[in-house]
Amino acid sequence: MAERTLMDRLLRRPPAEPAPAEPAPAVASERKRIRTGRRPRAEYDGATLGRRAAGWRRTRLDANGELSPAVAAALRGIARDLVRNNPFAARGASTIANNMVGTGITFQVYRDGKIDDRLNKLARRHLDTIACDASGRHDLYGLQLQAARTIVESGAVVMRRRWRRASDRLPLPFQLQVIEPDYIDPSKHGPLSTSPGVQGGFLINGVQFSPLGAREGYWLFNGHPGGGRADALGSTFVKAADVAHVFRADRPEMEHGATWFAPVILRMKDFGDFEDAQLTRQKLASAFVGVVTGEDPDGLIPGIAQEEGGPDDREPLDYIEPGTFQYARPGEDVTFSSPPGVDGYADYTKVSLRAVSAGLGVPYEALTGDLSNVNFSSGRMGWLEYQRSLAAWQWTMFIPQFCGAVSTWLIDAFAMLGENVEGVTVRWTPPGREMINPAEEVKATRDAIRSGQDTISAAARRRGEDPDTFLAEWKADAEKIDKLGLIFDCDPRRVTAVGNPAEQESSAPPAQPQGA
Known part of the structure; x- marks a missing residue:
């Protein structure tokens, strides 16, 4: 028994150590990344992190966080500079506004599905004349064109309803004031103060909302902040019912618009710099004509004052102008460089302007006026695609926001005059x-x-x-x-369509057959 116990003791193995615990999945993944020196590859190539994906700005900001007041102001300022000084930017803004609004999006006043001639004539006496403009310069269609240009250039436009007294002797007691989006006070931002038991709303860069997210109004400067007026420093709350804030909302919950030039600003700047560099090279190449050397080393150099026995008063040639001749002494030599060419200029120009036209959403031919490579089929396809874009801008942005506000204010003015507005609607028709x-x-x-x-x-x-x-x-x-x-x-x-007389229906009753 003792031997068996000793034998068992000798043969007994030491107890096995407990197995180490499995690391967490995230820790295991990190250890694997450290060993291999590589990050895990995403299922979507665009979400992969690495050298090829370097430089992407992966933000989780909402539309209003991305378009902060500082960013919006910077984009507006650059876009306005482009429209002022870049012919293609000016043409881009004009062609969009001219085709989206043109001579005007006209209207008709209806009652129960039929034109109300009396109200329609009253509305036209007001909106088809400069009586509707607070500045007294445009009719409704001129204000539409001005608003469309401002939307493209500045990203948005603001229109205010201004009530007028009967003593102003207007056909309808209101006027329209079109102003730039700079009037919105961006300092009004954040939650509104609340009182006990009352939940307050919030502000987003000058736009005030109710606790449920309904737009209540706008904080507008008393004058343009860039106009230098002393009273422009303060802002006043204006109810949303009296303001139309028109812009293209590219993202949900977007409360301010960005200039339509935002995707092409840097490309247009690069193209402008390229044109300036090409022009400067060609000016320099054509300006310098040659160097003239003389036989007499002591002779006077034409055009340069020189005292007898003294040094000449030549100044170094630090600039040149067309037709320049530079005189030099005997023995001096000049090596001319080959004048630079313009190879590739036309190709680069077309590629750049095609990218600009694509970013603005207009045809290349409409942006540049270049119809050299257009045939009927390609021109028609481009024009039809442009028409779809124009229709989308008209019916999803301009007519609901700008014209819709005018419709509401028009019916309100009818009611203020004591008119029966039951069943009254306004229909809008874009230009053909x-x-x-x-x-x-x-x-x-x-x-x-x-x-x-x-x-x-x-x-x-x-x-x-x-x-x-x-x-x-x-x-x-x-x-x-x-x-x-x-x-x-x-x-x-x-x-008939082929030019034959059409058969006229006889008003006489049909002939009865014999024997009837």
């Missing part, structure tokens, strides 16, 4: 688009209407006309033509 190939497009529109794929009203709206006004004019013209006993090819009631 010129046809690229009228001979074919008119024919296609006619066939679409005759086959039931289009309507006369829709075709009228595409031309920038109000359908009810168009049909009313057609009826008046037809009645006048019938009264005068005239027949024209344009009258489909009298003439």
Whole structure:
């Protein structure tokens, strides 16, 4: 028994050590990264960290955090400088505004789906004249064009409703004031003070919101902060009902707009510097003509004063101008450098301006006026794509925000005058688009209407006309033509599409068959 116990003691192995605990997944991943010297590769290449992804600004800020007041002011200032001094920037702002608004987005006042002639005429007496402008310079359509340019250049525009007294003798008791977004006071920011038991709202860079996030109003400077006026230092709260803040919101919850030149500012600056450098090289290359040497070492150098027996008064040639001749002494020599060429200038110009036009959302031909490489098909495709962008800007931004505010204020003015505004609405019609190939497009529109794929009203709206006004004019013209006993090819009631007389329905009852 003792031997067995000793044998068991000799054969017994030492107890095994407990296995080490498994490290946490994050720790294991970090240890693996340290051993390999590499970061884990993301499933999306764009989210990978490494040398190729260096330089990306990965921010989690919301739209208002990215577009801080300092950033917005800097972008606006640079964009305005570009529009003032860069011809392509000026052209870009003009072509967007001219095509988005043009001669004006017109309106009609309706009641229960039909034009209210009396209210419509009253509104036109006010908005179609300079009576609607607080500065007394523009009608409604001039204000629209000014607002569209400001949106592109400054990122947004602000329009205020200014109530007027009856003594001002205006058709309607209000006027419109279009101002720049600089009037919004960005220092008004943060939560509003709360009283016991009352939850307050908040401010985002001059825009005030209720606790539920409804826009309550704006803090506007009393004058333009860059105008140097003493009263411009203070700001006043203006209710949201009296303000239209129009801008393109590129992100949800975006409360201020950025200039449309933001994606192309640096590219336009680089292209401007490139043009200046090319121009300077060519000026220098064409300015220096040559160096003239003489035979007499003691002779006077033309154009340089020299005292007898004394040193000449030559000044070093530190500038040159076109047609310059530099005189030198015998033995002096000058080695001319080859004049620089302009190889690649046209290619670089086209690439740069195409990038600028893409960033602004306008066709290259509209931005530059260069139609050298455009045929009918490519021109039509580019124009149709531009029309889609224009329609999106009109119907998702300008008409709801700018024209919608005018509609509300117009109906409020009617009510203030004692008019019945029940069922009153305002419809807006953007300017029409010129046809690229009228001979074919008119024919296609006619066939679409005759086959039931289009309507006369829709075709009228595409031309920038109000359908009810168009049909009313057609009826008046037809009645006048019938009264005068005239027949024209344009009258489909009298003439067919091929020029034959149209069959007129007889007003007599159909003949009865014999024997009936």
